[in-house]
Amino acid sequence: MEPNLRLAHLYPKLMNIYGDRGNILCLERRCRERGIGFEVTELGLGEKLKPKEYDLIFIGGAQDREQRRVAEDLVKVKGKALREAVDKGGTLLAVCGGYQLMGRYYRTAEGEELPGVGAFGLWTEHPGPAAKRFIGNVVVEWCGQTLVGFENHGGRTHLDEGVEPLGRVVSGFGNNGEDGGEGAVSRNAYGTYLHGALLPKNPRFADHLIETALRRRHKGLELTPLDDRVEGMAHAAAVRLTTRRGMISR
Amino acid sequence: MRRIAAIAAAKAAAALSQRLRVGGGTALPGLLAEWIDPNIVPEMARRLGEGSVIVTGTNGKTTTARLLRGIVRAAGLRVVANRAGSNLMRGIAAALAESAGLGGDFAGARRLLGVFEVDEATLPQAVRALRPRVVLFTNLFRDQLDRYGEVEHVAAVWRDAVFALGRSATVVLNADDPSVAALAQAAPGQVLVYGVEDTSRGIDRLEHAADARWCSSCGGELAYATVFYGHLGHWSCPQCRAARPPSRVVATRVEPEAEGTRVAIAMPGAEVSVGLPLMGLYNAYNVLAAVAAAVALGIDAEATERGLSSFTAAFGRQERLTVGGRRVQVILAKNPAGLNEVLRTITADGQQKDVALFLNDDIADGRDVSWIWDVDFDLLAGKVRSLTVSGNRAWDMALRLKYAGLDSLPQVEERAAAALRRALRATPEDATLYVIPTYTAMLRVRALLARWARRPAFWQEG
Numbered sequence: 152m153e154p155n156l157r158l159a160h161l162y163p164k165l166m167n168i169y170g171d172r173g174n175i176l177c178l179e180r181r182c183r184e185r186g187i188g189f190e191v192t193e194l195g196l197g198e199k200l201k202p203k204e205y206d207l208i209f210i211g212g213a214q215d216r217e218q219r220r221v222a223e224d225l226v227k228v229k230g231k232a233l234r235e236a237v238d239k240g241g242t243l244l245a246v247c248g249g250y251q252l253m254g255r256y257y258r259t260a261e262g263e264e265l266p267g268v269g270a271f272g273l274w275t276e277h278p279g280p281a282a283k284r285f286i287g288n289v290v291v292e293w294c295g296q297t298l299v300g301f302e303n304h305g306g307r308t309h310l311d312e313g314v315e316p317l318g319r320v321v322s323g324f325g326n327n328g329e330d331g332g333e334g335a336v337s338r339n340a341y342g343t344y345l346h347g348a349l350l351p352k353n354p355r356f357a358d359h360l361i362e363t364a365l366r367r368r369h370k371g372l373e374l375t376p377l378d379d380r381v382e383g384m385a386h387a388a389a390v391r392l393t394t395r396r397g398m399i400s401r
Numbered sequence: 402m403r404r405i406a407a408i409a410a411a412k413a414a415a416a417l418s419q420r421l422r423v424g425g426g427t428a429l430p431g432l433l434a435e436w437i438d439p440n441i442v443p444e445m446a447r448r449l450g451e452g453s454v455i456v457t458g459t460n461g462k463t464t465t466a467r468l469l470r471g472i473v474r475a476a477g478l479r480v481v482a483n484r485a486g487s488n489l490m491r492g493i494a495a496a497l498a499e500s501a502g503l504g505g506d507f508a509g510a511r512r513l514l515g516v517f518e519v520d521e522a523t524l525p526q527a528v529r530a531l532r533p534r535v536v537l538f539t540n541l542f543r544d545q546l547d548r549y550g551e552v553e554h555v556a557a558v559w560r561d562a563v564f565a566l567g568r569s570a571t572v573v574l575n576a577d578d579p580s581v582a583a584l585a586q587a588a589p590g591q592v593l594v595y596g597v598e599d600t601s602r603g604i605d606r607l608e609h610a611a612d613a614r615w616c617s618s619c620g621g622e623l624a625y626a627t628v629f630y631g632h633l634g635h636w637s638c639p640q641c642r643a644a645r646p647p648s649r650v651v652a653t654r655v656e657p658e659a660e661g662t663r664v665a666i667a668m669p670g671a672e673v674s675v676g677l678p679l680m681g682l683y684n685a686y687n688v689l690a691a692v693a694a695a696v697a698l699g700i701d702a703e704a705t706e707r708g709l710s711s712f713t714a715a716f717g718r719q720e721r722l723t724v725g726g727r728r729v730q731v732i733l734a735k736n737p738a739g740l741n742e743v744l745r746t747i748t749a750d751g752q753q754k755d756v757a758l759f760l761n762d763d764i765a766d767g768r769d770v771s772w773i774w775d776v777d778f779d780l781l782a783g784k785v786r787s788l789t790v791s792g793n794r795a796w797d798m799a800l801r802l803k804y805a806g807l808d809s810l811p812q813v814e815e816r817a818a819a820a821l822r823r824a825l826r827a828t829p830e831d832a833t834l835y836v837i838p839t840y841t842a843m844l845r846v847r848a849l850l851a852r853w854a855r856r857p858a859f860w861q862e863g
């Protein structure tokens with residue numbers, strides 16, 4: 152049987168800031184070039200998530216107002232299913248605002264506490280409107296390689312004891328600008344502040360997600376290599392620009 | 402005394418930096434003047450006999466302000482204006498200091514009007530300092546988020562700024578932009594609304610880049626009968642009664658022409674028609690906005706038409722250059738919705754085009770280049786003969802274009818001069834090269850082109 156990747160894209164109309172579309176385009180292209188089918192289901196407010204129907208779940212970033220509506224919907228409609236999916240080893244990628252909402256709670260700049268899904272052992276607090284936003288290019292060390300992206304967040308994320316970050320900050324701020332961690336991992340679920348878009352410029356990470364997602368139904372599946380020369384150049388340029396300028400911006 | 406010192410310092414700095422050709426002398430004179438006399442802008446603005454107009458918004462500020470200046474001059478007034486792009490307080494301070502005599506008075510102050518292009522985030526300070534007669538809003542797009550914070554935040558800042566206006570000030574609003582139209586509720590004085598009625602230029606759905614799809618009254622999802630570009634269109638809220646307000650100044654016809662656009666505009670008691678040497682619906686909006694501001698200023702239709710036609714001819718020549726037998730058109734790229742409309746416009750005739758994209762990520766461009774993923778570069782598929790990408794983020798652009806369904810990958814050359822030369826070589830003689838840069842890349846590209854075309858540098862333009 153030809154493998155196919157079934158993606159659930161949560162709140163595409165609300166959580167679509169920072170080029171999140173690029174992540175979806177990237178997953179689709181990297182599947183199709185290998186003869187892997189790709190189906191995306193968009194789930195908006197009020198629509199139930201049935202984890203068994205998907206191999207990979209994606210949630211992107213948003214502005215504050217949209218984030219509030221999504222937080223409400225997560226609690227009422229999709230939260231339980233998401234927690235179960237992550238607990239059972241389902242593959243998930245949550246970026247920026249989506250990442251914050253996967254934790255236990257997000258306290259906004261105004262002090263309002265938005266309840267999170269609790270799929271990750273972490274919490275996020277915005278220190279208030281006067282606090283510095285963490286904005287800029289980021290390079291993160293991940294599994295002996297680098298991830299590149301751009302971060303733009305006011306909230307500071309803290310991981311529970313024992314929860315692993317996605318990577319170590321080489322240049323940039325990461326979760327909270329203090330402990331050097333960026334993002335979080337919970338079984339096969341990944342949260343990160345990196346956008347840019349994240350996946351096109353980090354093809355190894357994109358493939359890691361695809362492989363992890365597909366292996367639950369297709370044991371031992373191996374992805375064939377693709378021509379990633381342009382990706383490599385874009386990645387290298389981002390590392391070069393970030394580490395040269397990152398020193399100044401921190 | 403302080404003011405005189407401030408003016409003298411600004412004038413000296415402007416003369417010096419122009420001589421040294423550093424940045425056209427735009428930032429330093431104003432900074433100096435404000436540093437020596439923090440009250441220079443309110444003090445000087447009070448002396449403008451005809452008061453001030455502020456032009457703000459994400460897209461079209463510079464062009465709209467230019468068009469409005471042409472109209473105002475045709476109406477027999479004199480104008481004080483800041484230079485294109487110098488739209489922070491220091492740019493306004495520099496403009497006032499440069500126009501004044503050394504004693505701080507303006508010659509012929511009675512017929513003098515300030516027309517200032519103002520950065521979105523600077524609007525509250527500008528309103529406080531200038532106490533404007535008219536504030537014109539073009540549109541609100543997601544633009545350089547890393548610099549301004551979020552669209553919602555800008556909308557809130559604007560609301561407060563409008564609320565702080567005097568009762569005698571007129572607010573001029575774009576009916577087709579829901580978040581701009583909503584400012585009417587905050588206006589203490591008169592509101593004048595403009596919009597595009599000609600639905601033949603509409604597209605049938607919101608493009609991916611669109612961002613204000615949510616009702617600013619109830620938060621519900623807006624419905625669109627027609628979309629013009631981005632989130633501009635004929636909108637209404639199915640949940641509450643919010644809807645696009647009726648316009649007093651209306652574009653009744655927008656027709657693309659060979660190298661420009663013809664726009665017919667109806668206003669109370671009159672109609673004007675103007676052939677614009679600029680392409681694209683976004684430029685039709687710029688003309689419409691300038692005409693609406695003229696109406697708010699009480700300028701008659703005859704002067705408006707005269708101002709537009711004499712001014713746009715000169716304006717068009719400035720925008721087009723000939724370099725080595727190739728025509729070159731430079732079109733600034735700022736954000737997804739604007740760039741989509743540019744791409745739609747240059748590919749509209751179905752001919753093969755020569756295009757060069759320059760992507761920088763300096764502060765004035767927006768440090769975050771993720772916005773290119775929201776641009777529909779697929780519009781270029783099958784429509785480009787040559788495609789060159791450049792800028793310090795050239796490889797990001799190349800990667801984005803890999804996803805755009807083009808027949809081949811673009812030529813990548815990070816250095817601007819080499820890229821421009823390569824793009825010109827790839828363009829057949831007598832064809833047009835469309836150069837689409839972000840802001841800082843545009844400064845570089847125009848300096849290069851001006852040198853190559855043996856034309857004066859852009860900062861020497863009126």
Ligand SMILES: [Zn+2]
Nearest residue numbers: 616619638641
């Ligand atoms: Zn509503």
